[in-house]
Amino acid sequence: MSDDAILTIEALKADVAAEELGILKALDLQVCKGEVHAIMGPNGSGKSTLAKVLMGHPGYRPTSGRALFDGSDLLAMEPHDRARAGMFLAFQYPVEVPGVSIANFLRTSMQSRLKEGDDLDLFDFQDLLLDRMKLLEMEPSFAERSVNDGFSGGEKKRNEILQMAVLKPKLVLMDETDSGLDIDALKVVASGVNTLRQEDPDMAIVLITHYQRILDYITPDVVHVMVDGRIVRSGGPEVALWLEEEGYASWREAEEQAAAI
Amino acid sequence: MPNNELVEVLDLDQYKYDFRTDDKPVFRTEPGLSEDVVHAISAHKEEPEWMLEFRLKAYQLYLRKPMPTWGADLSDLENVLDQIYYYVRPQDRMKNSWEDVPDNIKTTFDKLGIPEAEQKVLAGVGAQYESEMVYHSLKKEWDEQGVIFDSIEDGLKNHPDIFRKYFASVIPPADNKFAALNSAVWSGGSFVYVPPGVHLDTPLQAYFRVNQERMGQFERTLIIIDEGAQAHYIEGCTAPVYSTESFHSGVIEIVVAKNARFRYTTIQNWSNNMYNLVTQRALVNERGTMEWLDGNLGSKATMKYPSCYLVGEEAHGSILSIAYAGDGQHQDTGGKVVHAASHTTSSIVSKSISKGTGRSSYRGLCKVYEGSTSARSNVECDALLINDTARTDTYPYIEIEEQSANVGHEATVSKIGDEQLFYLMSRGMSEEEAMALIVRGFIEPIAKQLPLEYAVELNRLIEIEMEGSVG
Incomplete structure (x- = not known):
């Protein structure tokens, strides 16, 4: 294990909580500070499950293996403690919170990270928020809107990036952030992520996607191919390009053959 | 009239709040309601004749009208109505002792940040x-x-x-x-x-x-x-x-x-x-x-x-x-x-x-x-x-x-829902904080119509109510 590791996953298995259906099957992964890892795979391969298990979604249950985040036993922590420790999940489907402004939502998120009895300085927070919005070239009025309420797909994803910018995580899990975005919206979101990476070169990213497209804008250090709950191949950016041409069919065939033997 | 007790009302209350009583004469009608009680109230207030008549007529109407059978469950109410005092001179109500106020009420006052003088x-x-x-x-x-x-x-x-x-x-x-x-x-x-x-x-x-x-x-x-x-x-x-x-x-x-x-x-x-x-x-x-x-x-x-x-x-x-x-x-x-x-x-x-x-x-x-x-x-x-x-x-x-x-x-x-809670928790909020924020958002269209100090208090109160709602 590298000293620089921010996330280390060893032989992680997980089920959907309601049924004993293995989704993750002995998954290994190590992500170091500042690295960008892309995880690609077909529908149903367990990519999104991995993101949810790592963030502590109540609908999934790790059954064996372990995961260390910044040296701590991740699987023993509550979701909010994982967030407070510096993990951030950019949702594939960000949830609407009617009546709660983005500013209020983020202020509450920041406040929750403080020690009991400590109060967030509202002026400092306001400065931070405005600074972050300026960095991402967003209109300040955006923060007055209710969280994701009536947002377009692109606005929802930009809101995720804004939250990331304010909360300044050590590790970001991006769950199919590119899905449902047109190319312009994708560029805006990617440029936001890149701006944040420049600002904090130690921030690591696990980028989950179907498509190679987003990797044109956010360059990965490592690309993993995930099929049926396992990582079946890892390599440089060339893996993604190769995958784009070949598709996932060859692994499926290999799997079927392996199963037949 | 046994008027040595100030605020004994229902057994329910006595049990719940364990009131001590003061030994002071006060003006208060008999428990329960009767025409005499209505007379006594009107006389004590030195009202004109027409108001007494109005009250008495209303009292007859009250007796004739049935208890609503829709809405909240009022089946216990008849008992309550037989036992309460229908009139206690207002200034006599105020002489409870601060020590008698239940702790949970005091705690809520404290959490709302209300100064003690106002709490009293x-x-x-x-x-x-x-x-x-x-x-x-x-x-x-x-x-x-x-x-x-x-x-x-x-x-x-x-x-x-x-x-x-x-x-x-x-x-x-x-x-x-x-x-x-x-x-x-x-x-x-x-x-x-x-x-x-x-x-x-x-x-x-x-x-x-x-x-x-x-x-x-x-x-x-x-x-x-x-x-x-x-x-x-x-x-x-x-x-x-x-x-x-x-x-x-x-x-x-x-x-x-x-x-x-x-x-x-x-x-x-x-x-x-x-x-x-x-x-x-x-x-x-x-x-x-x-x-x-x-x-x-x-x-x-x-x-x-x-x-x-x-x-x-x-x-x-x-x-x-x-x-x-x-x-x-x-x-x-x-x-x-x-x-x-x-x-x-x-x-x-x-x-x-x-x-x-x-x-x-x-x-x-x-x-x-x-x-x-x-x-x-x-x-x-x-x-x-x-x-x-x-x-x-x-x-x-x-x-x-x-x-x-x-x-x-x-x-x-x-x-x-679980998804909504998970979203908020993934930003660092505890489950209780997340619930309170969702509820605040839900009532926001009404809270924003309130004078600011009321809106703040209402939000704080909902937060207090939400404590212990997880589990």
């Missing part, structure tokens, strides 16, 4: 309060404009003509059993008159006035906003009302004259042994506007449907209400709009939150009389359930006799 007033154990200074300077301003803001008793004494003209004109005793009861034994409440054309910028706050004379359990309020006048009246506060009584039945009557505009804001948070049955109604004349902003927290059972009777052309009525039903509580609330003139408009927005074994019901009436052409009404009720054991129901009654009416009704029920 709210708990009914303090009489002096700094805001009296504020009140007196405002009173001078009001006097100069001809505005009357008095106790209901002083209204009857000092302004008999205007009082008699409007009293019981909006809510006659025969309206319902509890209006009849209130009419028989009313005590305490406000009398407000705003003369034609006067615009009041500062809200009239009952809060100031009731410090001098505590609100009774049969409060009666009469408000007249004369032609073209504008005012805002605020009653109650979000801090829990600590009361040794377990029954509250108020009557609030409002007359909005031609071109006048009035808003009545009330947030009430009763202790959870309380039956709270209130009739509040406004009569709105030509081009007048009436807005009810009604918040109900606490109590054992609340039945309360603020109403607007739109009797003049182009009159407008709006009802915004919010109810919070915690464990064992039933909030049966909503609103009534009656369109009895052409081009009248109304809107009802009702939001409820139910937690634990709490139950909230929306009960509303929209009535459009024949001939009230081009009336428009819109009703929206949203219920939020905090967990699986909570319950909500909707009873919308719509009676339309007019072809040209345009009436809309929309109802939603939502439950705080």
Whole structure:
């Protein structure tokens, strides 16, 4: 294990909580500070499950293996403690919170990270928020809107990036952030992520996607191919390009053959 | 009359709050209700003959009217009504001792950040309060404009003509059993008159006035906003009302004259042994506007449907209400709009939150009389359930006799879902913090209509209520 590791996953298995259906099957992964890892795979391969298990979604249950985040036993922590420790999940489907402004939502998120009895300085927070919005070239009025309420797909994803910018995580899990975005919206979101990476070169990213497209804008250090709950191949950016041409069919065939033997 | 005890009311209360008693003579009627009790109240208040007759007639009506069989469960109420004291001289109510106030109430006060002097007033154990200074300077301003803001008793004494003209004109005793009861034994409440054309910028706050004379359990309020006048009246506060009584039945009557505009804001948070049955109604004349902003927290059972009777052309009525039903509580609330003139408009927005074994019901009436052409009404009720054991129901009654009416009704029920909680928790909020934020967002459309200090208190109170809701 590298000293620089921010996330280390060893032989992680997980089920959907309601049924004993293995989704993750002995998954290994190590992500170091500042690295960008892309995880690609077909529908149903367990990519999104991995993101949810790592963030502590109540609908999934790790059954064996372990995961260390910044040296701590991740699987023993509550979701909010994982967030407070510096993990951030950019949702594939960000949830609407009617009546709660983005500013209020983020202020509450920041406040929750403080020690009991400590109060967030509202002026400092306001400065931070405005600074972050300026960095991402967003209109300040955006923060007055209710969280994701009536947002377009692109606005929802930009809101995720804004939250990331304010909360300044050590590790970001991006769950199919590119899905449902047109190319312009994708560029805006990617440029936001890149701006944040420049600002904090130690921030690591696990980028989950179907498509190679987003990797044109956010360059990965490592690309993993995930099929049926396992990582079946890892390599440089060339893996993604190769995958784009070949598709996932060859692994499926290999799997079927392996199963037949 | 055994008058050596001050606040012994029900066994229920004694058990719950373990009251000690003071050894002081007070004026108080016998427990239970009789014609003699009604006589005694009227005599003690030195009322004119017509009011005594009014009370006695109302008492007969009360006896004849059946207990409502709809709404909240009132099966225990008969017992309560046999045992309570229908009249205790208001100044005698205030002599509880601070030590007697239950810890949970004190804790809530502390969490709300209410200074101790104010806490004592709210708990009914303090009489002096700094805001009296504020009140007196405002009173001078009001006097100069001809505005009357008095106790209901002083209204009857000092302004008999205007009082008699409007009293019981909006809510006659025969309206319902509890209006009849209130009419028989009313005590305490406000009398407000705003003369034609006067615009009041500062809200009239009952809060100031009731410090001098505590609100009774049969409060009666009469408000007249004369032609073209504008005012805002605020009653109650979000801090829990600590009361040794377990029954509250108020009557609030409002007359909005031609071109006048009035808003009545009330947030009430009763202790959870309380039956709270209130009739509040406004009569709105030509081009007048009436807005009810009604918040109900606490109590054992609340039945309360603020109403607007739109009797003049182009009159407008709006009802915004919010109810919070915690464990064992039933909030049966909503609103009534009656369109009895052409081009009248109304809107009802009702939001409820139910937690634990709490139950909230929306009960509303929209009535459009024949001939009230081009009336428009819109009703929206949203219920939020905090967990699986909570319950909500909707009873919308719509009676339309007019072809040209345009009436809309929309109802939603939502439950705080795992996905929503997970989203907020993934940003660092604990489950409780996440729930409280979702609830705050839910009530935001109503909270933003409140004066800031009330909105802040309401939010804080909901947060306190949400504590311990996880698990």
